[in-house]
Amino acid sequence: MKKVNILNVSIDNISKQELLEKLTQQGGILITPNVDHLIKIQKDREFYQLYKLCNYRVCDSQIIFLAAKFLGYPLKEKISGSDFFSEFYQFNKNNKSTRIFLLGSGEGVAKKAKERINQKVGREIVVGAYSPSFGFEKNESECQKIVDLIEESGATVLAIGVGCPKQEKWIFKYKDQLKNIKIFLAIGATIDFEAGAKPRAPKPVSQLGLEWLYRLLSEPRRLWKRYLVDDLPFFWLLIQQKLNLYQDPFALKSVEVRPLNKFHT
16 A cells, blocks of 8 residues: 655555545554644654654645645545545445444533434444543543443444544553454534534535634634644645654654554554
């Protein structure tokens, strides 16, 4: 699979159809890089490590898509997590071995998403849903409860949307306890969108690379710092890469990479 390197992240240059077929047949861990991810990776050594271990890293952002063109390495297409998830369950609607568990969002939202998805598909493709408490990742008893719920549900796919990098770190901490899960999808706000709890940006807005602005205007108190402060250095770092001046912050540091028991990159 061809890859495009942006900052210190290797993004798969793959079409949505290719990804649907490969993921369904082979399983694996899917994450969807956007600008916020790439900025967090510059500082978070553990997140950087986990990113390198994922099986699929696909372009979630129109800004990343345009950045690849700017660097001279165009991507086949943008594959946002929210769009891909709906494509995934429709692609597998007649595949009885695909059974999804939704983990994330506020109280009752995941269950609402479960009902709506199953209605769209025409069968119970989503077999379980759970909305964790705030800070659940630090509560081992709740995490073990979640593991038990997922295993008891008979799910083969875990779609987790609890924010970055919390969702990616949770996958790697507990994946080996989830014996029946073949596919892990880190999907951010997708569960909220599927439940109708939050509005998605119109396609023309997304195609212009302005989905971030739409989300900012929808949730200014929660997102202003991410978009207007934290993520701004991305453009300077991108220019540095274009001029061959960018330095991977972890390139000269020892990064321990633990072997994957369940999947191999």
